[in-house]
Amino acid sequence: xxxxxxxxxxxxxxxxxxxxxxxxxxxxxxxxxxxxxxxxxxxxxxxxxxxxxxxxxxxxxxxxxxxxxxxxxxxxxxxxxxxxxxxxxxxxxxxxxxxxxxxxxxx
Amino acid sequence: xxxxxxxxxxxxxxxxxxxxxxxxxxxxxxxxxxxxxxxxxxxxxxxxxxxxxxxxxxxxxxxxxxxxxxxxxxxxxxxxxxxxxxxxxxxxxxxxxxxxxxxxxxxxxxxxxxxxxxxxxxxxxxxxxxxxxxxxxxxxxxxxxxxxxxxxxxxxxxxxxxxxxxxxxxxxxxxxxxxxxxxxxxxxxxxxxxxxxxxxxxxxxxxxxxxxxxxxxxxxxxxxxxxxxxxxxxxxxxxxxxxxxxxxxxxxxxxxxxxxxxxxxxxxxxxxxxxxxxxxxxxxxxxxxxxxxxxxxxxxxxxxxxxxx
Numbered sequence: 211x212x213x214x215x216x217x218x219x220x221x222x223x224x225x226x227x228x229x230x231x232x233x234x235x236x237x238x239x240x241x242x243x244x245x246x247x248x249x250x251x252x253x254x255x256x257x258x259x260x261x262x263x264x265x266x267x268x269x270x271x272x273x274x275x276x277x278x279x280x281x282x283x284x285x286x287x288x289x290x291x292x293x294x295x296x297x298x299x300x301x302x303x304x305x306x307x308x309x310x311x312x313x314x315x316x317x
Numbered sequence: 318x319x320x321x322x323x324x325x326x327x328x329x330x331x332x333x334x335x336x337x338x339x340x341x342x343x344x345x346x347x348x349x350x351x352x353x354x355x356x357x358x359x360x361x362x363x364x365x366x367x368x369x370x371x372x373x374x375x376x377x378x379x380x381x382x383x384x385x386x387x388x389x390x391x392x393x394x395x396x397x398x399x400x401x402x403x404x405x406x407x408x409x410x411x412x413x414x415x416x417x418x419x420x421x422x423x424x425x426x427x428x429x430x431x432x433x434x435x436x437x438x439x440x441x442x443x444x445x446x447x448x449x450x451x452x453x454x455x456x457x458x459x460x461x462x463x464x465x466x467x468x469x470x471x472x473x474x475x476x477x478x479x480x481x482x483x484x485x486x487x488x489x490x491x492x493x494x495x496x497x498x499x500x501x502x503x504x505x506x507x508x509x510x511x512x513x514x515x516x517x518x519x520x521x522x523x524x525x526x527x528x529x530x531x532x533x534x535x536x537x538x539x540x541x542x543x544x545x546x547x548x549x550x551x552x553x554x555x556x557x558x559x560x561x562x563x564x565x566x567x568x569x570x571x572x573x574x575x576x577x578x579x580x581x582x583x584x585x586x587x588x589x590x591x592x593x594x595x596x597x598x599x600x601x602x603x604x605x606x607x608x609x610x611x612x613x614x615x616x617x618x619x620x621x622x623x624x625x626x
Contacts, residue, residue, distance in 0.1 A: 243455045244379030245362055248355040252398075272458075282528055284550065285446040285456045302446030304361075306353045306400050308416050 214257035218267045220276040228295040230265055233317050237268040238278055238288045245304045246287040252307045253289075260314050293317055321410055321421045323349050324621050325614075327428060328401050328413070329560075331358025332603045333593025334428035335385045336610030337617070342392040344618055350389075351415065353400040357382035358430045359557075359594070360603060364454040364480040368500075369603045378454070381603070406567045406586045409624075423624045424588045426613045427564070427576060431557030431594040431601070436468065440524030441553075448530025448550045453477040457484045460550045466491055466533050468521050469554035475499035475507045477554060482512040489546060491516045491535055524551060559595050571597050582613035588620050 218226055218236060227234045237253050239246035257266040271278045271286060281290060281297070291299040291313055299313050325341050327334050330352030341348040355361070363378030372381075389396070405412040406425075413420050433451040435441055441449060450456040457480060465485050467478045470492035476499070478488050490507065495517045497504045507513050516535055522543070523534035530551055536543045559575045569577045569585035575598075576591040578584050584591050592609035594601045 240458065242458065244377065244382075245452065245455055247379060248357060248361050248382075252355065282447055284448050284459045284529060285450050285452070286459075287455070288446060300446075303452075304354050307398055308400055 213254050214261050214266060215253060216265065216267045218269045218274075218277075220274040223269070223274075223277050226265075226267065227292055230292070232263065232265045233291065233293040233298070234265040234267055235314070236290050236292065237266075238271050238281075238283055238286050238290070239268055240270060240272045240286060242272075243286050249287050249304050252310070255307065256310060256314065259311075264314055264317070291317055321423060323347050323420065323422045325349075325424045325426065325617050326351065326411075326413055326420060326422045327426045329353075329358065329428035329430055329593070329595070330356035330396060331428060331430045331593060331606060332360060332385065333430070333595075333606040333610040333613070334358075334426070335389055336607045337426045337428060337592055337614040338394040338396070338610075339385075339389050339392060340611055340614035341617065342389060342394040344614070346618065346621065348395065349420070350394060350396045351399050351401055351413075352396055353398075355398075356386050356396065359432075362452040362454060364477060366603065401563050403563060403565065404567050406589055409588070411586075411588065424617045424620050425590065426582075426610075426617055427561075427568075427584070427589065427591045427595060428593045428606075428610060428613070429560040429563075429595050430606075431559045433553065434556045434558050436521060436553055436555060438522055438524060440526075440530075444524055444526060444530045444551075447528065448526065449524065450550065450552055451554065453480045453552060456550070456552075457481050460485050462486050463549035464547065465489070465550040465552060466521065466535075466546065466548045467552040467554065468492075469556075470494060470497045470499065471554065471556070472499045472503060474554035475503040477552065478513055479503070479506055479510060481552065482510055485512065488513045489516050489535075489548065490514070491519050491521055493520050493538055494518065521551070557594060557601070561595060580612075581616045582609060583616060583620075588617075588624075590616055590620075 289301040325348040327350040360378040367375035399415045466489045578591040582590040590613040592613035593606035
């Protein structure tokens, strides 16, 4: 398991993401996705920097088919930023860390 | 020699940049490699590579990247995760502005590669990530037992379409000519694959749907006839555009935006070299990028020697 990042399942999604007090980043990934593995260290670094204000999670789309379908995910990695149960921003594909920092700071 | 931060700055960490970094670090230069996302570049999204020598069984793109990265780390290549915002090559000491600082060097290797080109048709931006993709290894499994379209006729389009057939029911491979440009062995495999239906002499003109891709319009370029096809996804492999925007014409580019560089990799600016997909070259492959990276590193080393004199 990745450092400082909580694994989210279909069953725990509502509790851990939608009802979270802190804003949440969900990294939708799968083991077969090369770029997903590539951004993992970036998300870990973000978790280290912003972990006290933000909750960092990831959701394996292979094991949890319901949640990705609910959010219309057809491409991974997809990163979705949630605040108070609502989607604030969505990033598809790999982007520079600075772009993610920008969104987190804004949220 | 005027005081500078580094003897050599390499911009971009794909196969060209990593090879240049390997040579430079191994040669003992004070070098930094700037990578905006993660090392690997386009190789990171390649499903399977079987035309890069040394791996008789072939290997996945991410696995090859991991091996290349391990190799440069053995020689302590300094890789920084940062983005080049702008450059100033007007003086012999060049300035490179990053997100949070400016660094200086006499010698630069630009290896920023290229990105997948878009089709530029209605619906493309709306449905990006909602059925439109350029990465079969990332998104293929989302289209299990579905019907998808793929656009292109080169190596990437054919290789990745073949990969998609592991998941999908059917791939319409749309190509604007009446024969494929891909390597003969790939063509043979595609034409023999029952899940691939070729749509020759045609271009995709429109993508539509409610929340995800549902329909595409295909136009035959010879007859002008338009046909609508029901698909669940659409993969686009119609070539690349060079990542040269940040250069803002500080080096000479060709009419497509690729950097013009000589056999020694030197650009129109002395001390600035270009390697890999970003430069003018008749072939864009991992093997050629690696060769370019080596040439650029040695040319850079010679340049540094001359500056010192």
